Amino acid sequence: MSDRGAANRESIALAMTDFLVKRDDLRECRIAESEVAELEPGQALLRVDRFGLTANNVTYAVFGEAMSYWDFFPAEDGWGRVPMWGFAEVEQSEAEGVAPGVRLYGYLPPSSYLVVSPAHADEHGFVDAAAHRAALPSTYQRYTRTDGDPFYRADTEEIQMLLRPLFFTSFLIDDQLDDEGFATRGPIMISSASSKTAIGAAFLLSQRAGVELVGLTSPQNAEFVNGLGIYGRVVTYDRIDSLERGPATFVDVAGDGEVRFAVHSHFGDQLGYSMTVGAAHWEELGAGEGELPGPSPVFFFAPDRVVKRSEDWGGPGLQSQVADAWHPFCEWTGGWLEVVRGQGFEAVQSAYLAALEGRVHPQTAHVLSLR
Numbered sequence: 523m524s525d526r527g528a529a530n531r532e533s534i535a536l537a538m539t540d541f542l543v544k545r546d547d548l549r550e551c552r553i554a555e556s557e558v559a560e561l562e563p564g565q566a567l568l569r570v571d572r573f574g575l576t577a578n579n580v581t582y583a584v585f586g587e588a589m590s591y592w593d594f595f596p597a598e599d600g601w602g603r604v605p606m607w608g609f610a611e612v613e614q615s616e617a618e619g620v621a622p623g624v625r626l627y628g629y630l631p632p633s634s635y636l637v638v639s640p641a642h643a644d645e646h647g648f649v650d651a652a653a654h655r656a657a658l659p660s661t662y663q664r665y666t667r668t669d670g671d672p673f674y675r676a677d678t679e680e681i682q683m684l685l686r687p688l689f690f691t692s693f694l695i696d697d698q699l700d701d702e703g704f705a706t707r708g709p710i711m712i713s714s715a716s717s718k719t720a721i722g723a724a725f726l727l728s729q730r731a732g733v734e735l736v737g738l739t740s741p742q743n744a745e746f747v748n749g750l751g752i753y754g755r756v757v758t759y760d761r762i763d764s765l766e767r768g769p770a771t772f773v774d775v776a777g778d779g780e781v782r783f784a785v786h787s788h789f790g791d792q793l794g795y796s797m798t799v800g801a802a803h804w805e806e807l808g809a810g811e812g813e814l815p816g817p818s819p820v821f822f823f824a825p826d827r828v829v830k831r832s833e834d835w836g837g838p839g840l841q842s843q844v845a846d847a848w849h850p851f852c853e854w855t856g857g858w859l860e861v862v863r864g865q866g867f868e869a870v871q872s873a874y875l876a877a878l879e880g881r882v883h884p885q886t887a888h889v890l891s892l893r
């Protein structure tokens with residue numbers, strides 16, 4: 523055992539706080555308190571500093587079972603820890619190449635601490651090789667050191683934890699539509715146009731020559747979406763039939779069955795491509811069922827596209843392209859995004875329930891801490 527390890531064992535037990543959600547009733551939350559377990563050789567203890575919370579995290583809970591999101595950060599039977607993106611600091615380490623004090627960006631539980639089993643540690647960070655995460659997508663396993671990260675700037679940490687994972691998806695949507703020739707084959711309609719993921723995609727697509735963007739949104743968010751100035755036209759969900767028929771592409775971030783049905787029925791076979799990105803309207807997933815006219819929707823899963831573009835461009839090549847696109851977006855968003863900060867169980871619960879129930883104004887987003 524190293525001297526540092528011996529010192530760790532003598533230290534006072536650290537309090538572990540977890541924000542838990544009932545898996546079969548996502549509106550039920552509670553706090554769990556325990557002691558942080560002693561580190562084993564090869565492990566490190568991360569102190570979770572802060573994390574962002576948007577509809578994306580709600581989708582992790584909605585698809586917790588189906589897409590194994592509950593498996594990243596196990597909890598007691600029947601309960602789950604909703605994964606978040608945020609910053610953490612290495613508090614203790616028994617792992618080679620991972621020193622206490624290092625600040626990291628990555629996939630974190632809504633907890634005060636996280637024990638990881640670092641592998642492939644270098645000056646850029648490490649991956650968590652814990653056995654229970656081995657079968658899960660690699661995109662979620664990486665912890666990036668802030669001191670070697672092309673995305674990082676200390677003064678934009680809040681925007682990074684809120685928007686960086688979403689912008690990665692936005693980048694990949696823009697890239698795929700361009701790559702497959704859909705960017706200029708008639709208008710691109712994006713549902714939940716007020717969501718951060720849609721905004722990122724629209725921000726990038728709007729910079730391409732010849733792209734026509736239609737933002738589909740709820741009546742209460744139409745003014746906000748219009749004000750962004752990145753969609754050529756904003757249409758509310760109840761006015762989809764006012765759109766001119768012709769070749770078009772659908773990027774579905776809402777996942778609302780009725781909206782999907784309305785778009786497919788209106789455009790029929792002239793809809794060239796229907797990309798299913800999200801489920802922001804998670805309680806309306808099954809609505810509007812019946813024979814769907816037009817093309818079969820294709821599920822867009824960012825981690826799969828990351829694998830493809832990493833093969834095409836190399837991992838660092840992909841990261842540097844996304845980072846180059848990120849900085850102007852980060853600057854633009856900083857001009858209008860209002861960050862709502864909260865600390866402790868009550869604040870996390872209230873922000874989580876507001877996101878779950880779609881009560882968060884799109885101009886705002888939550889940055890939280892359980893510490």
Ligand SMILES: NC(=O)c1ccc[n+]([C@@H]2O[C@H](COP(=O)([O-])OP(=O)(O)OC[C@H]3O[C@@H](n4cnc5c(N)ncnc54)[C@H](OP(=O)(O)O)[C@@H]3O)[C@@H](O)[C@H]2O)c1
Pocket residue numbers: 576577578579581582687688691713714715716717718719720738739740743775776798799800801802803804805822823824825877878879880881882883884
């Ligand atoms: N496939 C992938 O790989 C991938 C990757 C990242 C994100 N996503 C998905 O993209 C979606 C958007 O995530 P985000 O974090 O960008 O969202 P966000 O910014 O938090 O989105 C907020 C917007 O979503 C709609 N909304 C949210 N909750 C709602 C509710 N309960 N009822 C009705 N509308 C609701 C509203 O938009 P409108 O009024 O405009 O409808 C709201 O303004 C999520 O479903 C997420 O999982 C998918």
